[in-house]
Amino acid sequence: MLKVNRMPNVDTRSNFYGLIFILSILGAILFVFTEFGGYTTPPYYYYSVSLESSFNNPDLIAYAPLFILVICLFLLNIFLPLKELNIIKTSFPSNSAKLGFYSSLGILVISAVGGIAFEAILSDSNARDWWLGTGFYTGIIGGILLPLLYYFIMKNPKQPT
Numbered sequence: 142m143l144k145v146n147r148m149p150n151v152d153t154r155s156n157f158y159g160l161i162f163i164l165s166i167l168g169a170i171l172f173v174f175t176e177f178g179g180y181t182t183p184p185y186y187y188y189s190v191s192l193e194s195s196f197n198n199p200d201l202i203a204y205a206p207l208f209i210l211v212i213c214l215f216l217l218n219i220f221l222p223l224k225e226l227n228i229i230k231t232s233f234p235s236n237s238a239k240l241g242f243y244s245s246l247g248i249l250v251i252s253a254v255g256g257i258a259f260e261a262i263l264s265d266s267n268a269r270d271w272w273l274g275t276g277f278y279t280g281i282i283g284g285i286l287l288p289l290l291y292y293f294i295m296k297n298p299k300q301p302t
Contacts, residue, residue, distance in 0.1 A: 157294045158222035161241065161287060165222075168248075168283035169215035172276050177204070178259050180271035190259065191276060207255050211280055214244045214251075218287055242291035249284025252277060 176191040188194070192212070195205040221241045223229045234240055256277050263271040 153297055154294055154299065155226060157290050157297075158225050161218060161290050162222040162226075164283060164286055164290075165215050165218035168279050168287075169212055169219065171279040172208070172212055172215060175275035175279070177208070177255065177276035178271065178273045180263055180266075180268040182266075182268050185269075190274075204255065207251055211248055211251050214248045215283070217241070217244050218248075238291050238294045242288050242295065245284060245287035245291060247284075248280055248287065252280025252284055255280075 173192055176189045176194075179187065179189045181187050188198070190201055190204060192205070192208040195201045195203075195208060218241055220229070220231065221233065221237045224231045224233050225237055256273055259273065259277075260271070
């Protein structure tokens with residue numbers, strides 16, 4: 142009979158935290174430096190909705206708090222894995238996987254609400270064409286993958302060392 146040895150859960154948890162760290166860094170960078178969406182108005186003026194443009198264009202200032210909040214949630218998800226992997230010492234709660242899970246869901250909800258508001262506002266305006274960009278999809282994909290990874294971490298309890 143063949144015996145199959147299972148890998149310890151500690152290594153699995155470390156791998157999940159490593160993936161969360163990498164995805165959160167990529168998400169924060171993409172959310173800061175790419176456009177959330179864009180639109181054109183007659184006669185072919187191009188507008189980009191991003192963190193930078195939300196501070197430069199008074200019409201887009203309402204998006205600034207959403208961008209800042211999502212970036213803060215991505216940054217939180219960068220530091221939580223570092224704490225769990227004992228790379229840094231912080232005073233985060235002991236159950237940081239649950240905090241990360243809910244903050245990741247926050248990224249998803251804020252990105253989805255921002256995208257819906259963007260579409261609703263532009264459908265009633267005189268914009269000729271509009272689109273959702275990399276920043277929007279970063280929030281949606283990150284908001285789906287990160288909670289999934291935190292869920293796997295919560296399903297694998299810590300093994301005594």
